[in-house]
Amino acid sequence: MKTKLFINDTWSASSDKKSFDRKHPVSGEVVTQCANATVDDAVNAARAAQEAFKSWKAVGPSERRRLLLKVADVMESKTPEFIEVMAKEVGASALWAGFNVHLSANVFREAASLATQIQGETIPTDKADTLSMTLRQPVGPILSIAPWNGTAVLAARAIAYPLVCGNTVVFKGSEFSPGTHALIAKCVQEAGLPAGVLNYLNSSPDRSPDIADALISSKEIRRINFTGSTRVGRIIAQKAAQHLKRCLLELGGKSPLIVLDDADIDAAVKAAVFGSFLFQGQICMSTERLVVDEKIADEFVAKFVEKTKKLSAGDPCVTGDCVIGPMVSSNSGDRINGLLKDAIDKGAKVVCGGMAEGAVMPATILDHVTADMQIYDEETFGPITVVVRCKGEADAIRIANDSVYGLSSGVFGRDVNRALRVGMAIEYGSVHINGSTVQTEAQAPYGGTKATGYGRFDGRAVIDEFTEIKWLTIEPFEQQYPF
Numbered sequence: 001m002k003t004k005l006f007i008n009d010t011w012s013a014s015s016d017k018k019s020f021d022r023k024h025p026v027s028g029e030v031v032t033q034c035a036n037a038t039v040d041d042a043v044n045a046a047r048a049a050q051e052a053f054k055s056w057k058a059v060g061p062s063e064r065r066r067l068l069l070k071v072a073d074v075m076e077s078k079t080p081e082f083i084e085v086m087a088k089e090v091g092a093s094a095l096w097a098g099f100n101v102h103l104s105a106n107v108f109r110e111a112a113s114l115a116t117q118i119q120g121e122t123i124p125t126d127k128a129d130t131l132s133m134t135l136r137q138p139v140g141p142i143l144s145i146a147p148w149n150g151t152a153v154l155a156a157r158a159i160a161y162p163l164v165c166g167n168t169v170v171f172k173g174s175e176f177s178p179g180t181h182a183l184i185a186k187c188v189q190e191a192g193l194p195a196g197v198l199n200y201l202n203s204s205p206d207r208s209p210d211i212a213d214a215l216i217s218s219k220e221i222r223r224i225n226f227t228g229s230t231r232v233g234r235i236i237a238q239k240a241a242q243h244l245k246r247c248l249l250e251l252g253g254k255s256p257l258i259v260l261d262d263a264d265i266d267a268a269v270k271a272a273v274f275g276s277f278l279f280q281g282q283i284c285m286s287t288e289r290l291v292v293d294e295k296i297a298d299e300f301v302a303k304f305v306e307k308t309k310k311l312s313a314g315d316p317c318v319t320g321d322c323v324i325g326p327m328v329s330s331n332s333g334d335r336i337n338g339l340l341k342d343a344i345d346k347g348a349k350v351v352c353g354g355m356a357e358g359a360v361m362p363a364t365i366l367d368h369v370t371a372d373m374q375i376y377d378e379e380t381f382g383p384i385t386v387v388v389r390c391k392g393e394a395d396a397i398r399i400a401n402d403s404v405y406g407l408s409s410g411v412f413g414r415d416v417n418r419a420l421r422v423g424m425a426i427e428y429g430s431v432h433i434n435g436s437t438v439q440t441e442a443q444a445p446y447g448g449t450k451a452t453g454y455g456r457f458d459g460r461a462v463i464d465e466f467t468e469i470k471w472l473t474i475e476p477f478e479q480q481y482p483f
């Protein structure tokens with residue numbers, strides 16, 4: 001597959017005609033050859049977005065809604081293409097890829113529904129015969145940077161929400177998934193959005209810092225949203241701060257699932273298996289830390305291991321559909337093996353699975369993990385999760401909060417009042433009582449605390465991320481001034 005850059009409604013090679021390859025994580029076969037954007041291409045994309053903004057900001061809400069609803073339909077009609085390209089580029093199972101397209105279509109439909117909800121308010125004023133109100137207005141061209149893991153949906157939200165608020169977008173996709181990200185741009189084009197409203201580019205990792213610099217410092221780009229690692233998020237936030245540009249940051253996680261001593265253990269096990277191993281644990285809200293009351297830990301771990309051992313493993317490109325496919329790269333395997341070895345050396349017990357070989361790793365559970373081990377709070381982003389045993393409610397809260405991250409969490413307990421108390425006390429962007437850490441609905445605000453970043457996608461909260469609020473008054477000609 002060959003992909004190009006999409007700037008001002010035109011698919012083209014990069015200005016220096018260079019390309020880069022995305023290879024299959026296991027076979028090494030070239031899956032996608034992608035045009036490698038230059039700084040000049042990025043500048044052109046920002047200019048196209050600025051030009052298109054002049055008319056897109058004035059398009060009425062019904063038309064914006066119609067176009068975004070059309071994108072959702074086009075995306076769904078291309079589900080088989082998404083499944084094929086996501087399997088090849090990122091090792092996604094048909095389950096994960098199909099779910100991603102479904103979530104993406106939901107995001108475009110939810111964004112469409114916000115078109116008529118972007119509202120200001122009237123404000124009581126002490127001035128006679130005056131109308132005081134707020135307006136929410138489009139900001140301008142937005143830079144959206146997305147990762148490879150929730151390949152379709154994370155790109156969808158980075159495009160749909162800015163657009164519905166009347167902004168235009170320069171979307172920089174991930175070098176791991178250039179074909180999937182180009183397919184999303186194709187859906188937007190096919191739906192008939194005007195030229196320059198969405199511009200797509202991708203680049204090899206060595207070019208990304210200069211491209212980000214050029215775009216963030218450009219006079220055209222007004223705000224940035226970044227989904228990806230905390231490491232790169234910090235770099236983006238620093239660059240944005242230098243230019244006093246507002247930034248929405250959706251970064252890493254170490255989502256805990258707390259299992260209290262009165263939990264329905266079978267229900268908790270199901271949520272733990274799903275949350276830990278869907279898409280090989282490469283989801284920002286994957287269950288990376290199980291905080292289990294010591295009174296029920298042995299029973300919970302035995303059942304957790306039994307169910308995990310039944311997960312089918314393979315490569316969706318070779319063996320057909322399976323739950324556990326390859327990770328995105330062999331680098332992930334090397335990194336996780338290091339964390340695993342450190343934990344084993346310090347006394348953790350492997351109760352299921354084991355080391356990775358290249359990008360392939362069995363579903364792995366590590367029990368008796370303690371705070372001195374790197375894996376206790378480092379995001380693994382692979383098919384491995386850890387069990388930390390706790391002594392009662394207060395200890396569970398302490399361990400859950402003992403993290404630099406704060407994305408998603410879950411609490412299992414039959415005493416819902418107690419589970420609620422725990423949920424209220426933990427510092428996470430979302431808490432699911434008797435539910436998995438892995439869940440998302442476009443109508444609910446999504447984001448995190450601490451090193452997971454700041455700002456919210458989804459829900460009504462997203463409107464603030466992509467609009468400027470303006471205070472406007474209409475006043476009488478005759479007024480008293482002090483001088």
Ligand SMILES: NC(=O)c1ccc[n+]([C@@H]2O[C@H](COP(=O)([O-])OP(=O)(O)OC[C@H]3O[C@@H](n4cnc5c(N)ncnc54)[C@H](O)[C@@H]3O)[C@@H](O)[C@H]2O)c1
Nearest residue numbers: 146147148173174208209212228229232250251252253284
């Ligand atoms: N909180 C969330 O909503 C959320 C969702 C999904 C993934 N994530 C996080 O994303 C990470 C995995 O994704 P990843 O490996 O693609 O992350 P990453 O930070 O390596 O890359 C994310 C994006 O940034 C780009 N990039 C990398 N270096 C850059 C630089 N110096 N300047 C500009 N752009 C640069 C990449 O090309 C990619 O498009 C995990 O940490 C995961 O938790 C968070």
Ligand SMILES: O=S(=O)(O)c1ccc(CO)cc1
Nearest residue numbers: 149150153157283284440446
């Ligand atoms: O792809 S995922 O990382 O699972 C993901 C994260 C956030 C959202 C909500 O916008 C959807 C999917």
